[in-house]
Amino acid sequence: MFDFDMLGLNKVLRNALKAGGFDKPTPIQNQAIPLALEGHDILGLAQTGTGKTLAFGLPLIAHLMEDETRPQTRTARALILAPTRELVNQIADSLRHFTMNTPIKIATVVGGQSINRQIGTLARGVDILVATPGRLIDLMDRRAVDLRQARHLVLDEADQMLDLGFIHALRKIAPALGTPRQTMLFSATMPKQMEELSRAYLTNPRRVQVSPPGKAADKITQSIRYMEKGEKPKVLREILSRDPEALTLVFARTKHGAEKLMKGLVDDGFNAASIHGNKSQGQRDRAINGFRDGKINILVATDVAARGIDIPGVAYVINYELPDTPDNYVHRIGRTARAGREGEAIAFCCAEEVDLLVQIEKLMKVEIPVASGTRPKAVKMEKPQRGGGRGRGPGQGQGQGKGSGKGPGKPAHGRPFADAKPQGRGPRRRRAA
Structure with missing residues (x-):
């Protein structure tokens, strides 16, 4: 038809x-x-x-x-x-x-x-x-x-x-x-x-x-850049400065990391906002609307945005940190090359993330082209501390309740981080997803 x-x-x-x-x-x-x-x-x-x-x-x-x-x-x-x-x-x-x-x-x-x-x-x-x-x-x-x-x-x-x-x-x-x-x-x-x-x-x-699971859109140009972890901020700013007016989506792994990265970009004169699970619904809506309208051209996000942003004009997706779950890489880069357009996906990879990259390439059944650097020897990532209500799900920095640090993607009490309210030390709030 x-x-x-x-x-x-x-x-x-x-x-x-x-x-x-x-x-x-x-x-x-x-x-x-x-x-x-x-x-x-x-x-x-x-x-x-x-x-x-x-x-x-x-x-x-x-x-x-x-x-x-x-x-x-x-x-x-x-x-x-x-x-x-x-x-x-x-x-x-x-x-x-x-x-x-x-x-x-x-x-x-x-x-x-x-x-x-x-x-x-x-x-x-x-x-x-x-x-x-x-x-x-x-x-x-x-x-x-x-x-x-x-x-x-x-x-x-x-x-x-x-x-x-x-x-x-x-x-x-x-x-x-x-x-x-x-x-x-x-x-x-x-x-x-x-x-x-x-x-x-x-x-x-x-x-x-319509397409095998794990396959990225055909019009996405992918590349990987190997570097030391400490080099990421400098390389990110270099890339953003090359096309300062382009709509660019930058993915970080945790809520705290996304917020810190966004504030650093703003301090350096970039027009950036952030979206993650610690933001209120109003803040998230304003950030997405500003990004869609072009008032904000850099949006720093956790995986809360990996499937929830449908903006045809996104030119670049930068994986500042690789996701803990390989499927999320495909969803992240799918934010570009939408509505028949072309787009570019750039991934940063340090020694601690090599194992994550291997899993991503295994899922996609492709070897992502190398734009710079040489693949380092894999180094195990630091494991999140257990207990105390701070876990590390994909793109989410905090769990809920005691002992919620149970590894990637497993929120406490079946509660989704992406839809969770920010948790403080005040009285316990009613669940709201």
């Missing part, structure tokens, strides 16, 4: 696609939309930036428009779950373009925002609810939302939800939805636990896959 007119979408959605400049479906849309319109459960495998949102969003809206049932108070007709606040907001913004001329209402619930305001929104009923699992559980516990009318469930970036410890939340949320229902699960990778999840929640799913 060569255009959206041939996918079976209704006239309202076809007109909205044309008005938005969407001429041809991407491969994942081409495969998934006809099957989803027929009512099949979908298991989709595709990297970020391949058009997954419309692959599940357009048929979902089409089904709701056909039904014409209006949501009752405190109910939702469809539920979309995503792992981070940024991704939730991105999905909702993308879908609102296609519901502007329809009665369909879209609402979001995420941590870091007023739960009372969200309760008020849900009290009126919504058609599509886009949520992070943690905050949705809070609202379910308060009986602020009833999911029994929901006949559509979408799990987006499901592998990241599992990485962040959301499996227990999914086991509580999914049975609360009505049946029969259509379930669509989209993931960039397919670990064993993902296969188990698909068997548990999908019925005779149709599998669609």
